[in-house]
Amino acid sequence: MAAPYHKTAGQSHSFFPVFITSQFLPPGSESATTSPAYSPSVGQEPWPQAHVTSSNVGLPVMGSIPIPSPRISHSSTSGSFLLGVTKEEQEAQRRNPLVDLMESESLYAEQLGLIVRRAAGAWSRKDFPPAKLDSMFRSVEAVYRANRGFGQKLREIGPNPSSPNVLGDLLMRWIDDLEPAYHRYAANFLSGFDSYPPVVGNTLLPGILDKISSSSRPTPPLTEWTLDALFILPYTRLRYYRKLYTRLLRSTKEGKSDHKLLVVANERLEKLVREVEARLELDVGDHEEENPTCSSAGNVKTEERDKERLSRSSSASDGSIESHGNRIEGHSSSGSVVTSITQSPQRLPAIQSPVGASSAPLFAITSPLSDLELRIDPEKTIDLFTMKLKKCKLQMNPPLLPFSRTLRSSHDATLYFTPSATGQQVVHKRAHIFILSDLFIIAEWMEAADKASKMQQIAREQPERVGRGGPMPEMWLSYPPLAGKHLMVAEGHQANILTVMIMRKETFAIHTESEIAKDQIMRDLIECIDFASSGRLLQLAGSKKRFELFLTGVISQSIT
CATH class of the missing domain: 2.30.29.30 (Pleckstrin-homology domain (PH domain)/Phosphotyrosine-binding domain (PTB))
Structure with a gap:
């Protein structure tokens, strides 16, 4: 369960409402729509290759997921490149950013829950996932817990916060709370799970992924969810946060305390994004341990060691170990x-x-x-x-x-x-x-x-x-x-x-x-x-x- 967001003593941050009224909404567009720009989607924002330069932009492929070529702008105030503005992004700019944040955060948490509660269910305590896949599931679960707490606080504040200070405090605290979980995710990120033998050989996973795709429709160009597509969601969300906090930074005047805090926040987000991007090309098949345990058949030795210890322990009631809040x-x-x-x-x-x-x-x-x-x-x-x-x-x-x-x-x-x-x-x-x-x-x-x-x-x-x-x-x-x-x-x-x-x-x-x-x-x-x-x-x-x-x-x- 994510740690609660208690209001902290000290200076409050009231930049966000000013940002909403003067920076994000175009003139004459004060009302919020109900159709958010769902950032955790593959099609909303192109995915860059690690170490992209203006001369090597092509059409990379991660697993079975096509990654559109990034459009690069060198006008970033935070020292990182910005992507070209798509039609969806132009529409997002006309929305109330707080409503967009709340609604997209809700969808994102729902999609992370599909990984933790359903996709991970293709394996069990009698058939453990291989170590690298297990690390990814646990990393995503840590992200899920952090974002669930953040989403709950956003819902408590609502689309029309009574106090700008409450929202400002929450947004600055969120950077502190997201960093450990997303750093863990970045440190464990690998691609290529869709073609990974232990995944391909799992007979339960295809049916689970079909049900996930039916209950939560993927954003085009994807037509169905795969493990690689699900595992990339925290990365796309990090890029969403980077955009959000970059715009917040632009809405504040240099020299103010809020400006300094936002500079640090943007640097931390940029670091996390770069950590993931440095691992986008790493394939799980190329990073196995010397003696990998890749499938239920490969778990025989581990199970024999388990039985040796189990023979010394007492009986336990049968129960699920599914992670939950x-x-x-x-x-x-x-x-x-x-x-x-x-x-x-x-x-x-x-x-x-x-x-x-x-x-x-x-x-x-x-x-x-x-x-x-x-x-x-x-x-x-x-x-x-x-x-x-x-x-x-x-x-x-x-x-x-x-x-x-x-x-x-x-x-x-x-x-x-x-x-x-x-x-x-x-x-x-x-x-x-x-x-x-x-x-x-x-x-x-x-x-x-x-x-x-x-x-x-x-x-x-x-x-x-x-x-x-x-x-x-x-x-x-x-x-x-x-x-x-x-x-x-x-x-x-x-x-x-x-x-x-x-x-x-x-x-x-x-x-x-x-x-x-x-x-x-x-x-x-x-x-x-x-x-x-x-x-x-x-x-x-x-x-x-x-x-x-x-x-x-x-x-x-x-x-x-």
Whole structure:
């Protein structure tokens, strides 16, 4: 979810209304039309080649998409070339620019959503897209999130803003907010996906693209959407913003604070455009890794590594990992909940996972939930609020539990935590989190030496377990399990980070392997919070006392 646009203190920017009335609308044309110039279209503005000069302008081709030859003007005030004015652009100049921005932004967000929610659906967690394609999907998703927030604020302001300052502030803040997502897009951009073997071999994609083309008609000369045509949309939108902010710059007087801000804004947009243009000729087929994983058949080795890890993890409920706009939810908390850790803050924060390049959570459908009682050892469990050792015993489905507890998902992650008790940051480099129906569990993968030592201990103290060949300890329980009722979840400052607050007192920053993994963790935590906070559990428990017991200690019964 894109970060909210809060009004900031300081100087306001009131240039935009002046720009609308005196610069963009021709005399006698004050009313706005309802037909915007949809900038995210292929036909609206010609696409330049990277490093175009006046002597080499031809008709380049990117994948299967013809790119019209650019018409170059050297009169740009920002130091970059401008394209010749087309008929569509002349019509756009006669429109109210704010209405045009709002309506084209809405269409653009809709088209990005088609990529994130539908085109990416041609692959699944059993058939992951190759790394380069996966990077493009994630980059476009980051852009989608940023633009969705921007579009929402534009709709709140409306076509006739009551205060020019609000619109000016929003437009200047937008440059700050778009830059990270679009820089990521520029850094990962590649073309040639339409002829890329893993794409050509995907049997689901053609039907999905046909449905996309039917529901959102491409702008001529395109007759149907392809992956390359969809992936180029953020680039065409960047050029739209560059035009918009160039005109804003021309409408302000040199020397004023607004003029200086717009100069910087135009420079940043120009840099982003150039970053993409430098990669327009890069073909995905020429930029594979030394040992690429290109198709479901090529994923065999990765899946074998997955199965090796999955054999050690608990079962997870089936569910979609489709990215979506997550709510930031919070619930009031009461009662006492505890948790803890053993990892040294000096250790590097990199996520250690043997599961290839994919960011999907670890799913296993063969192990019962009760196996977690054997796989997770509580010996080093620490109280979250005192940071002292706390003895506890895991019991996943105790006899008195009025419902069947299940596992929503589990994930490798890196956790950062600065406890109030010590004020010193703790880093869980090898963390593995479990999200159950109503509980959140934080564990840590054992080092090889610890695992071997534990097995020897069990062989001495519980030889019957060794004889049965059941699961052995492989993780430390970092903290006693956390009841969903006492949690609040929010997105972090980066695409792959979220934060979890416990009883409004302690906060974990969870760094995931990918934005997709973060999305699923947030979704499952929100569902966990909703379930644990609902009246349904109280009704099942039969009494408030038993309800509190289930939430705070039934699977983590203290022995002290």
